[in-house]
Amino acid sequence: MRRRAVLTGAAALAVAGTAGAGWWLRSNPATPAAAGVPTGAATVTRTDLSTTTVVTGTLGFTGTYPVYWQGSGAPGTVTWLPRPGRVIARGQPVFAVDNRPVRLLYGDRPAWRELALGVTAGPDVRALETNLVALGHATADDLTVDGRFTRATYAAVRRWQRAIHQPVTGRVELGAVTFQPGRLRVTTVAAQVGGPATGDAGNRLLDATSTNAAVTLAVPVTDTHLVHLHDAVTVTLPAGDTVPGRVTELSTVATQPSENDPGRGSQLPTVAARVTLGRQVAGADLDQAPVEVHVTSDSVEDVLAVPITALVALAGGGYGIYLLDGGARRLIGVTPGLFSETLVEVKGDGLSEGATVEVPAT
Structure with a gap:
């Protein structure tokens, strides 16, 4: 079974140390293991290797969304606020003013007017219709989402108001909903219960992010x-x-x-x-x-690899490994490739998957 070796921060230092040691090893070439020096054996494997940064x-x-109350009439009183960390989905209350929940609808721009029969077509009406369908108060068969406030839109608004136990008027007053890009995750609450809620630009009630x-x-x-x-x-x-x-x-x-x-x-x-x-x-x-x-910075697939510790420096330059075959021990030259954690890619004549190489004893 192939493994994918990943180079972490500590391993990166180990690889850098191994690569940097090449000059020292060529200047001070390794000699064959002396009698009595403990050694072990490892197997040449065929695998995929990668290094990461x-x-x-x-x-x-993601996202930072200040939430305001956009009522156009007299100032109200904040009667409920969510706690930081609360996640608010479509149709749920975001806060309450004068004991009336202000609900979350998804849209790409804030509300700026009351929505009712007779208003001109616009993106706010389209957003309202999209939310009414998504909340199950209308279907594509009985409401065309086209940005026009029609009798079908009016009927869908009434069904929604009845379901959430609000006055059934068929119109959406300014300040009854807040349009936001999606679900909200409350981060900070700027207002206080009992404090004023006004339509002023500076009257921010809370801050939120997306849930992404x-x-x-x-x-x-x-x-x-x-x-x-x-x-x-x-x-x-x-x-x-x-x-x-x-x-x-x-x-x-x-x-x-x-x-x-x-x-x-x-x-x-x-x-x-x-x-x-x-x-x-x-x-x-x-x-x-x-x-x-x-982040994967380099990778190779289907290569022969040995433990980094199997490499020895050759007196004439370059690297080699000792192949073990029964009682025989033979030095062959290899070309190192990608270093990855404890393994290194190697190429060389006479090297094959499953061969046994000499390594320092652990």
Whole structure:
């Protein structure tokens, strides 16, 4: 069975040390193991190898959405607010003013007017109709989602109002709903129960994010050649669990660390990137948590590999390994390829899968 060796931060140092030791070994060539020096044996395997670059990141949630009350009449009183961390879905209350829940509908722009029979067609009406269908208060057969407030829209609004135990008027007053891009995850609550709710621009009641977990990266400019848009990566969570992800955003502008930040003056400029998790549930309970992102920087498939410790430096330059065949011991030259964790790709005449090589005893 093939294995995929992954080079983590510690292994990267080990590989760098092995590669850097080449000059020293050529200048001080290894000699055959002297009698009495313990050695062991390992098998030449055919496998896939890869090396990864580890970039630290922060797990959080995408989007930042300030939520306002948009009532156009007299100021009201905030009578209910959600707690931070609460997830609010379509049709659910986001907060309450004067004991009337303000419900979440999905849309790409805020409400700016009352919606009722006689209003001109617009994207707000289309968003309302889309939500009424999604909530089950209308179907494609009885309501055409076209942005026009028709008698069918009026009837669907009445069914919705009746279902949520609100006055059945057939119109949606300004301030009765808040349009947001999708589900909300409450992060901070800016208002207080009992405080005023006004339609003023500065009267923000709460802040929220989406529920899409993602990792924000600050990639050093020296490593940007290793990270590409749409790269598949592996994210290691604080508890040690791993989850697949993909690079979905990668900036083209580097940011210089501020010299006023303690300990950051000597850091390299970085490029911002975002990794979206393949399994959203993996990050559902974490916010602003440190994580490691493993980006595959090089890989080879179907190659012969031996433990790195099997390599010996040859007096004339280059590397070799000792093949063991019964009681015989034979030195052959090899060309090292990709180093990956404890294994190294090797090529050489007389080398085959399943052969036995000499390694230092463990």
